[in-house]
Amino acid sequence: MEMEIDTPKGPGRADLEWPEGSTRYLLAITHGAGGGVDAPDILAVRDAVLASGGAVARVTQPYRAAGRRMPGANTGPQDLAWSAMIGRLRAEPGAAEVPLVLAGRSNGARVACRTAAELGAEAVVALAFPLHPPGKPEKSRAGELRGAGVPVLVVNGDRDPFGVPDAADAAALEVRPGERHELSKDPETVGRLVADWLGERLLRD
Structure with missing residues (x-):
């Protein structure tokens, strides 16, 4: 079901x-x-989660829906728009009664981490978390992982120029050999890792 969702920062x-x-x-x-929700790893996660009994909402943020490539340096407007969209999705019949997991790749993973506690998420899935800008390890974003307030699964490639988070900063860290930031060499395994981890976390009897 395709939905257009109004937010304080546009649809x-x-x-x-x-x-x-x-x-x-x-x-x-x-x-x-600068990406979209048809990235190979996002589609693989969708397929694996649906097969394991989870619902999936692939969310296009307002700045991308408006055709802009970058969200801007200020994180506040992006988090505000994302939070509004999650609130609308939770209002769908059946959505409020089940656990919520926030997820994203790269910049989207940062948004998910920053908003997880406020939005009542049970967990976060961070694909290709951009630990620092390429070549600038001193500008670490590890605090966003540590500050999520919920368990975080990180899936990164060992050749990612944005760096690989420390295992101590997440509940689980999967480092994929030979993968770069795109996680496009073996997306099916990425999807399976995500679905299996969520199953262990959320679907225990």
Whole structure:
């Protein structure tokens, strides 16, 4: 189901898909700074989560829906728009009764971490978390992982020029050999890792 969602920063879009049978949780996942929700790793996560009984909302943030490539240096407007979109998704029938997982790749992973506690998420999935700008390890963003307030799964490539987070800064860290920032060499494994970790976290009897 394609949705246009009004936010204080303009309209965004969400593609909401439900699994067959009962819904075990809702995963809302968003894109990188200049990317889209059809990135190979995002699609692989969608497929694996749907197969495991989770609903998936692929969220296009307002600045990308408006055709802008970058969100701007100020994180406040982006977090505000994202929070409004998550609130609207949670108002969908059946969505408020199941656990919420926030997810994103790259810049979207940072947004998910910054807003997880406020939005009542049970967990965060961070794909290709950009630990620092390329070549600038002194500008670490590890504090966003540590400050999420909920368990975070990080999946990064060992050749990512944005760096690889420390295992101590997340509940789980999966480092994919040979992968760069795109996580595009073996996205199916990325999807399976995410679905399995969420199953262990959220679907225990």
